Amino acid sequence: MSPLLERARETLKIEIAGLEGLIERLGPEFEEAVNLLYACQGKVILAGMGKSGLIARKIAATLTSTGTPSLFLHAGESSHGDLGIITRQDVVIVFSYSGETSEVVQMIGHIHAIGVPLIAMTGKPESTLAQASTVHLSIAVEKEACPLGLAPTASSTATLALGDALAMCLLEQRQFSEDNFAMFHPGGSLGRKLTIRIKDVMVAGDPLPLVPENMPMREALNVLSSKNLGIVVAVDHDEKISGVFTTGDLMRLLEEEQSFLDKPLLEFAHPDPKTIAPEELAAKALHVMETHSITCLVVADHENRPIGIVQIYYILRAGVY
Numbered sequence: 001m002s003p004l005l006e007r008a009r010e011t012l013k014i015e016i017a018g019l020e021g022l023i024e025r026l027g028p029e030f031e032e033a034v035n036l037l038y039a040c041q042g043k044v045i046l047a048g049m050g051k052s053g054l055i056a057r058k059i060a061a062t063l064t065s066t067g068t069p070s071l072f073l074h075a076g077e078s079s080h081g082d083l084g085i086i087t088r089q090d091v092v093i094v095f096s097y098s099g100e101t102s103e104v105v106q107m108i109g110h111i112h113a114i115g116v117p118l119i120a121m122t123g124k125p126e127s128t129l130a131q132a133s134t135v136h137l138s139i140a141v142e143k144e145a146c147p148l149g150l151a152p153t154a155s156s157t158a159t160l161a162l163g164d165a166l167a168m169c170l171l172e173q174r175q176f177s178e179d180n181f182a183m184f185h186p187g188g189s190l191g192r193k194l195t196i197r198i199k200d201v202m203v204a205g206d207p208l209p210l211v212p213e214n215m216p217m218r219e220a221l222n223v224l225s226s227k228n229l230g231i232v233v234a235v236d237h238d239e240k241i242s243g244v245f246t247t248g249d250l251m252r253l254l255e256e257e258q259s260f261l262d263k264p265l266l267e268f269a270h271p272d273p274k275t276i277a278p279e280e281l282a283a284k285a286l287h288v289m290e291t292h293s294i295t296c297l298v299v300a301d302h303e304n305r306p307i308g309i310v311q312i313y314y315i316l317r318a319g320v321y
Helices: 003-025 028-039 050-065 108-114 128-132 154-173 178-184 188-195 217-227 247-256 282-292 312-317
Strands: 044-048 070-074 091-095 118-122 135-138 210-212 231-235 241-246 296-300 306-311
Touching: 003 154, 028 118, 028 135, 028 154, 044 050, 050 070, 050 091, 050 154, 108 118, 108 128, 118 128, 118 154, 210 217, 217 231, 217 247, 231 296, 231 306, 241 247, 241 296, 282 296, 282 312, 306 312
Parallel strands: 044 070, 044 091, 091 118, 118 135, 210 231
Antiparallel strands: 231 241, 296 306
């Protein structure tokens, strides 16, 4: 093995070991931290310096996008007026592996004076910051992946992962839904994936290839060709879906050299086809199509009556991937 690959794999092993240690240490203090954040009537303020500050900024973004309003406070700027961002309704989370970072420690007096809960993430439970906190969450690691033992690596990974764990627990407690997530992510491909629904991309009305289930195959094939959607939907006397027949099914019949043109469509249609409701996300239809290796779905109402066809082409054209 080359020295580069050996170093890379050793780095990953050390960071994985740090995360495994974090899992083993999770206890009541984590639940207490989640409960404090869930009960917060204001916003969550996350503060740190250097690499810890960068991690704090990322966790703040994750919390905000999953239903917990949060802001990053640069600890170095806090003593120059920015402490004013903290109000009595807030909760503060501070990050410092040593627990002795001067800019962070300087914030303690102000936080205590306001009387807001202080959650500290450090690797040193005996540190000034840990001892001053309402709740201390340990991010201690046995060793850093840095061969010099200086650059935060395993510890910063552990901090990031613990922040994600807080965010995901809060997401579940708040019953944060896909619709909520979509509200906060309206732009880009993610926004389209979370906002475009079946009714926005389906074919409806006259172009729909709906035929009676007892129609002779000869006539059903004319509809299959003229509607140009690659599918016909057989309906019973109540206009409910009884089956579907596709161009792929036609090719298989031709290969088998069966005599089928004068037989009823229902004899060859697939019963209980995959359907989807018009209110569902287009991304869900895409997942169903990929899972079952099909290219279109019948859109049905709550009584299983066909109201549309959605093709993979229209979903992809809408920017849902």
